Structures are given as structure tokens and as C-alpha cells.
Amino acid sequence: MTGLPWNASYLNDAPAPWDIDHPQPVIVRLASHGAFTGSVLDAGCGTGENALHVASLGLAVLGVDIAETALAIAREKAKDRGIDAEFALADAFQLARLRRTFETVMDCGLFHTFDADERPRYVASLFSVTEPGAMLYVLCFSDAAPDTVPHPISQSELRAAFNPTTGWQIAAIEAVRVQTTFHGDDGAPAWLATIKRIQTVARSIAHSTTRSVAQSLPAPNHRSTAPTSSP
Numbered sequence: 001m002t003g004l005p006w007n008a009s010y011l012n013d014a015p016a017p018w019d020i021d022h023p024q025p026v027i028v029r030l031a032s033h034g035a036f037t038g039s040v041l042d043a044g045c046g047t048g049e050n051a052l053h054v055a056s057l058g059l060a061v062l063g064v065d066i067a068e069t070a071l072a073i074a075r076e077k078a079k080d081r082g083i084d085a086e087f088a089l090a091d092a093f094q095l096a097r098l099r100r101t102f103e104t105v106m107d108c109g110l111f112h113t114f115d116a117d118e119r120p121r122y123v124a125s126l127f128s129v130t131e132p133g134a135m136l137y138v139l140c141f142s143d144a145a146p147d148t149v150p151h152p153i154s155q156s157e158l159r160a161a162f163n164p165t166t167g168w169q170i171a172a173i174e175a176v177r178v179q180t181t182f183h184g185d186d187g188a189p190a191w192l193a194t195i196k197r198i199q200t201v202a203r204s205i206a207h208s209t210t211r212s213v214a215q216s217l218p219a220p221n222h223r224s225t226a227p228t229s230s231p
């Protein structure tokens with residue numbers, strides 16, 4: 001996995017269409033309803049607007065991405081705004097390397113970039129950094145108007161990826177709008193999937209796999225304030 005094509009979105013091709021310079025309204029609404037608790041992971045955080053919004057409410061947030069430039073911009077924003085948030089280079093397919101777990105995970109526009117054959121690895125990776133009871137919020141383009149978005153996702157694709165056999169229970173899938181730089185004020189059709197991490201028979205298999213991967217890799221540096229429980 002290389003972050004170079006994604007990194008280009010934040011350099012030559014900037015501004016990226018998803019880089020809207022403020023948090024997604026859906027995330028702001030979720031946060032105002034107390035959806036984010038404990039330590040929070042933003043998978044594919046980009047330049048960090050969503051992570052920074054949640055961190056500004058006093059939660060411990062780690063944003064991860066494979067685009068170094070996006071992370072540098074996110075860190076700069078955190079510094080300028082005086083917000084305590086952490087941003088780290090990490091591959092969403094190998095989250096076990098973080099060697100920590102999270103009570104809440106958000107994914108704003110990452111899941112929908114993965115092909116059907118990549119999704120199981122991503123879902124297992126999310127599993128490796130959560131415990132039963134953790135909540136996952138996936139904001140992705142929907143198939144309500146497939147010609148208007150680059151990666152339309154159906155509800156059945158969400159249910160195929162997140163279900164009890166993979167360690168997840170979908171609590172709700174809500175039709176929402178996601179803002180981009182080219183969809184106008186109303187944004188693009190999207191799903192907000194609210195998903196709970198559950199115990200599953202697959203757990204021991206996923207754990208042994210992710211543990212063996214994690215054990216063969218160097219651990220990244222962590223802040224002393226970071227949660228340290230291992231998956």
C-alpha cells in the first residue's frame with residue numbers, strides 16, 4: 001500500500017474535492033448527540049477537520065492516513081487552533097500496528113474508496129482495534145444517485161461488509177448528505193451507517209492474525225496520554 005497517489009491529492013491536485021475546510025455536518029450532528037465517547041479513531045482523516053472537531057470537544061482523537069501531506073496539514077491546523085489531537089501515518093488495512101484500541105471509530109469517505117475485495121481486510125483491521133461495544137460510524141457515498149458520485153455504495157454492500165460474521169452489527173443506515181467542493185450547498189447523497197462492534201466466533205481468528213502481524217512490526221511512537229490497551 002502506497003500513499004503516493006493519495007498524497008498527490010493534497011499537493012498537485014489540491015484542493016481535493018472532499019477537502020471542504022470544515023467538518024462534515026453529519027459528524028457535527030453526531031458529536032452534538034454524544035455519539036463520540038472514549039478514545040476516538042478517525043480512519044483516513046485527510047486534513048483532519050472531522051478529527052479536530054471531535055477533539056475540540058475534549059475527546060482523545062487519533063487521525064490516521066497514508067498521505068503524509070494531509071497529516072502535515074492536519075497537525076498544522078491543530079497547532080494553529082490550539083486543539084490537542086494526534087495524527088499518525090498508518091495504513092487502514094494494518095491498524096493493529098497501532099497497538100491500541102478505540103471506543104469510537106469514524107470513517108468519512110474511506111470505506112467507499114475500497115473495492116469489494118479490499119473491504120474484508122479493512123473490516124478485519126477495524127475489528128483489530130476495537131472491543132465489543134465500540135461504535136463505528138461510516139459516512140459513505142450512497143447509490144441514491146449513482147451517476148453523481150464516484151463510489152456509490154448500496155445498503156447491501158454495507159451489510160455484506162459489516163455483519164455478525166465479521167464482528168459487527170449495523171444499528172442503523174440513514175440517508176444523509178455529504179459535502180464536497182463540487183456538489184453545491186446540498187452536497188451528495190450518502191449513507192451514515194451506525195455500527196456496533198460485537199463479540200463473534202471470528203474474534204479469536206482475527207485476533208490471532210492481527211496479533212501475529214503486529215508482533216512482527218515495530219511499534220509507532222505514542223503520546224503518553226494515548227490509550228494503551230492492546231487489541
Ligand SMILES: C[S@@+](CC[C@H](N)C(=O)[O-])C[C@H]1O[C@@H](n2cnc3c(N)ncnc32)[C@H](O)[C@@H]1O
Binds near residue numbers: 001049050110113
Ligand atoms: C475521500 S478522502 C477523505 C478524507 C477525510 N476523511 C475527509 O473527510 O476529509 C479519503 C482519505 O483516506 C486516505 N486513505 C486512503 N487509503 C488509505 C489507507 N489504506 N489507509 C489510511 N488512509 C487511507 C486518503 O489519503 C484520504 O485522505
